[in-house]
Amino acid sequence: MAAADSSSAALRRRDLCSRGIRLAGKMRSDVVHLLDTYVERQGLDASASVAVVEGVPAAAAEHWDEQTGTQRLLENLAAYRAFRALLAQMLEEQREQLGEADAALGRALAAVLLQVSAFAYHLEELLRLESRGPPSEEGAGPPSPSHLGLFERKLWGLGVLRELAQWAVRSARDLRQLTKPSPGGSSAPSPAESP
């Protein structure tokens, strides 16, 4: 019975990972299109540098290949919960700023927000299969950009979307690591090994 439960959980995990990888791929594609639309509608330069902004989860990871499966899931979940709140703020900002004048941007933002929410749920499901389950959501949420000037808020939005695009790529990689046979999901070759 225990063996059957364990193999059933493993199958469920594999299935969630596969679907999650596809979801991450679709999400990334949509975020990249959203970025193009956002840059155009907000009159920004696509190559503009954006400083690291507090509250936007950075996808950058050191020793990424050494992370355990649980670490990967927890970091991803924290990120997508934050993006869910950030995108909701962006959507509200966009509606206040442009109202119905830019419905296309609003729809694109809403569609990505939906995918981010779905992905967060997916990650929670995966964590439930681990013994620890998903952590409860932290109350405060990310800081609002309302104190920023109009142009700074546009750049802030650009930073959010760029970081989300990176996360979508990272998440697919994280989930592939989870599907690997080793228990920690971190059997990728370490950087120290020569090619």
Place this chain on the structure above:
Amino acid sequence: DSHIQYERVGADVTMKCGSMDWDAAVTWTANGTDIDESHLNGSYLILKNVDLTQSGQYSCYEGSSWHLKYQTYLRVGTPPKEPVLMCRSNNYPKGFYCSWHLPTPTYIPNSFNISVIHGTREMVCEKDVFPKNRCHIRYLQLFSTVKYKVTLTVTNALGKNSTTVTFDEFAIVKPDPPESVVAKPVPNNPRRLEVSWQNPSSWPDPESFPLKFFLRYRPLILDQWQHVELSDGTSHTITDAYAGKEYIIQVAAKDNDIGTWSDWSVAVHATPWTEEPKHLTTEAQVTETTSASTSSFMPPPTTKICDKGAVVGSGAVAVCWTAGLVLAAYGVLFI
């Protein structure tokens, strides 16, 4: 004293004979050959508008004693032009390499210094032994949105120049081409070719960082390529090949999510399977053969009426089979 002296192409060069006075009697040689006095101003050697052919060893001898008073090796060259620098990751996620070259030679030794900055962090790019103008760097972080800034400075005795490239982690990912591409005919299938290949050996972890592939093929007689994109697997069966035609096939690779396509692999050639043509025998032999046959249907030997060279397109295969069947029917009549 022996020196090395670097001078620009087109420069006027004055060489003094060591500590000898201007009015001392001296002889100058270039690579052992005496230099005409017309090039001397006192004991100074004057070379106007030097060119590359004037590189060499210059020696100055005291007039009467032929003591060597001064020697220098003149190297004529140019200061470096802006170098060409490119960076690429063919072994993602391990790291990337940068390689460079000068657009035109300087004809004198150059030294290269490369700096890599990622945000506020300066990274070390370790120079490769081979090829010479290349260095590699290990990623300390993955999935960063912060761009890398790589500056290469080239310096020689006549000047310096530099160039900077800026890129993000994903943009420079370009795998090496797929390896061991093999294309084989499929027995009894005149329109199929089975193609297989392997991931490039430089790609360290295809399981976690899978590659997708692009296959292109065409018959040698046509210029137009057919393309197929394959999101997984390292094999593909072409099912629309022209019967009997030799094909050229290549494969390229790309990370599933990021970066650019590799160069095309080495080309392989293959021709789809064709049936071996049967040879005609005399009518008597056909009669003898068929009268001895059992009730199972056996088409008699036929002449080679379908010339392989004349076959164009899949329709021709049906024509050849039809002719064979007609002859077989004649054979059956004699059973």
